[in-house]
Amino acid sequence: MEPLYIITIGVMAGVAAYLLMSRNVLRMVLGLLLLGNAANLTIFVAGRMGSNLPPLVSAGETTIAISANPLPQALILTAIVISFSLVAFTVVLLHKTWQRLQIVDTEKMREAEPVESTHTVDGSEARQ
Amino acid sequence: MMSSHALLTFPIAAPLVGLALTTLLWRTPRLQRWTSLTASAAFLWSAIVLLSATMDGTILATQFGSWQAPFGISFVADNLTAAMVLITAIMAVVIAVYQLTDPEESGRPMFHPLYHGLLLGVTGAFMTGDIFNMYVWFEIMLIASFGLLVLGGTKEQLDAGVKYVMLNLVMTTVFLVAVAFLYGATGTLNMADLAHRVPMIENTGLVATLALLFLLAFASKAALFPLFFWLPASYHTASTPVLAIFAALLTKVGVYAIVRCFTLIFPVTEGLSTIIGTIAALTMITGVLGAASHFDIRKILSFHIISQIGYMLVGVALATPLALAGSVLYIVHHIIVKANLFLIGGVIKRKSGSYQLKQIGGLHRTAPFLAILFCIPALSLAGLPPLSGFWAKYLVVKPSLDVGSWYLAATALIVGVLTLYSMLKIWNEAFWKTPVMAAPAPESTGSFKAQYAAIIVLSAITLCIGLNPEPFVAFSVESANQLTDSSRYINAVLGGSNAPN
Numbered sequence: 001m002e003p004l005y006i007i008t009i010g011v012m013a014g015v016a017a018y019l020l021m022s023r024n025v026l027r028m029v030l031g032l033l034l035l036g037n038a039a040n041l042t043i044f045v046a047g048r049m050g051s052n053l054p055p056l057v058s059a060g061e062t063t064i065a066i067s068a069n070p071l072p073q074a075l076i077l078t079a080i081v082i083s084f085s086l087v088a089f090t091v092v093l094l095h096k097t098w099q100r101l102q103i104v105d106t107e108k109m110r111e112a113e114p115v116e117s118t119h120t121v122d123g124s125e126a127r128q
Numbered sequence: 129m130m131s132s133h134a135l136l137t138f139p140i141a142a143p144l145v146g147l148a149l150t151t152l153l154w155r156t157p158r159l160q161r162w163t164s165l166t167a168s169a170a171f172l173w174s175a176i177v178l179l180s181a182t183m184d185g186t187i188l189a190t191q192f193g194s195w196q197a198p199f200g201i202s203f204v205a206d207n208l209t210a211a212m213v214l215i216t217a218i219m220a221v222v223i224a225v226y227q228l229t230d231p232e233e234s235g236r237p238m239f240h241p242l243y244h245g246l247l248l249g250v251t252g253a254f255m256t257g258d259i260f261n262m263y264v265w266f267e268i269m270l271i272a273s274f275g276l277l278v279l280g281g282t283k284e285q286l287d288a289g290v291k292y293v294m295l296n297l298v299m300t301t302v303f304l305v306a307v308a309f310l311y312g313a314t315g316t317l318n319m320a321d322l323a324h325r326v327p328m329i330e331n332t333g334l335v336a337t338l339a340l341l342f343l344l345a346f347a348s349k350a351a352l353f354p355l356f357f358w359l360p361a362s363y364h365t366a367s368t369p370v371l372a373i374f375a376a377l378l379t380k381v382g383v384y385a386i387v388r389c390f391t392l393i394f395p396v397t398e399g400l401s402t403i404i405g406t407i408a409a410l411t412m413i414t415g416v417l418g419a420a421s422h423f424d425i426r427k428i429l430s431f432h433i434i435s436q437i438g439y440m441l442v443g444v445a446l447a448t449p450l451a452l453a454g455s456v457l458y459i460v461h462h463i464i465v466k467a468n469l470f471l472i473g474g475v476i477k478r479k480s481g482s483y484q485l486k487q488i489g490g491l492h493r494t495a496p497f498l499a500i501l502f503c504i505p506a507l508s509l510a511g512l513p514p515l516s517g518f519w520a521k522y523l524v525v526k527p528s529l530d531v532g533s534w535y536l537a538a539t540a541l542i543v544g545v546l547t548l549y550s551m552l553k554i555w556n557e558a559f560w561k562t563p564v565m566a567a568p569a570p571e572s573t574g575s576f577k578a579q580y581a582a583i584i585v586l587s588a589i590t591l592c593i594g595l596n597p598e599p600f601v602a603f604s605v606e607s608a609n610q611l612t613d614s615s616r617y618i619n620a621v622l623g624g625s626n627a628p629n
Contacts (some may be wrong), residue, residue, distance in 0.1 A: 020298060025290065032297055039304045046312030075260055075311075079304060082267045089274060090293055096278075097286040111287035112365050 036083035047072030138174035150240035175217035187620035198318030202257035207607035226582035245272035288362035303345035320621035350382025368474030405445035412438030452608035454523030468586035481568030485557035510548035516593035
């Protein structure tokens, strides 16, 4: 089972990298989402995929000999919630940016660092 | 005497309560400000109590939910952690005071909840003893910083916000993947347990890969060469209180994580030492050159953050006790000085109407007291005796020469001179020269009292470290001893039995 998961993770990470390198911010958000999910799958595989028995202690015993590893599930759940909230914030930020700047191309976003300021020492002169 | 559980919970509880209360007091700005200050003061008190409990070298540890380590989430406070929490709390109070008469964030009720959210994330990241939990605190810190950065909603801030958010989100995902691989390799997330298990991995190539993955993730948080792009692209758009707290804390969390990881989990080997040393030298140089090329006060100071981070890394690269002591002292000194410079920058902006050095001048006449206050952190940053920066730099240069790493010592000294150059540039342009004809009008004529009070307190701390360095150096050396002898940390968390199943 592992090789299949590993190939999937690789493909997802590759697609995510491709999308993140795009200049369109919307594609970048999709890239972030995919990258986050590739990371989640990595945690899942890192926790080993041996048994598929639920990690429950049967009546009359105190330990379980063999079961699925419950920890990756807890970690992934945390990571999903965090990545969801961060992506939600990013989408709102991008929407707001689009409203104010009317730009989706990161190359053209030069408000914070005007291009001219790299040629002249003084950013203020460049703006005149 | 409080239990270690209480001692380790209060520094988290104070900002959390502050966050909740300031959110509830949304509609009453005056009350919200004072509540925010009170919560910061409570935070400072808890940090002082924590430091006094760890002063004698004991390492406090607690397990949340009473799940025995390494299964539950551990919180640990050694000397380094306690010092970092205290310095965070000092900054929290000082910036909350500064903010009382600073008009920039007034009328934005969201500032205070986010401010306490940031403090919460930073403190959590310092105190946790669990690597996955550290990831969670990083995210809390990040989401609060995202909010604070774009709070003004100006075009500049939104533009900077997009870049800051994107780069940081990608790099935290790298951190998460690194945690996943480390968990896959060792089966544990508790840092003390990791310190015990990582050396048992037989595949040394795997350990080196894991170490570099963590270095990559933390290096971007700490704004190391070549992963610092996000910092100069975004910091200069934030308001002064936000900028000061960012400059003081955000990158230092990355540095702390590097110090912790590369003393406890992945002790620095020969190859790693060369890599970190080279990165440190390049970080120092690129930062200071960037600062030399700019004429906007905020941009100059932002580039200096990067440059100074390089100094903190020298100790990690050399990994001798004295070198690590230098790193600890440097972090403490830097946080105070850097935040102070940004706060002074905010006052300069209010007094003269602009951050652009070309457009302002003559402040030595209109604000002589500010000029004197500027000299203390500026000269300290450059490392002139008898200020705190001198002792911090001394503890960076001396251990480098001790182990024969002359290139690090030389870089540190040359970069120190270049730092002095750009501090003199601010001095000459903003304070000394006669103002240009078409100088912008001062922004507001309101009270400056609280802003000056904040700057005076920070300058006094700088002078205090500079004139009486002995206790601070001794403390740093003791922290470094704890860092180099990781068995003390492991015993404190796992309670002596090194191999629980």
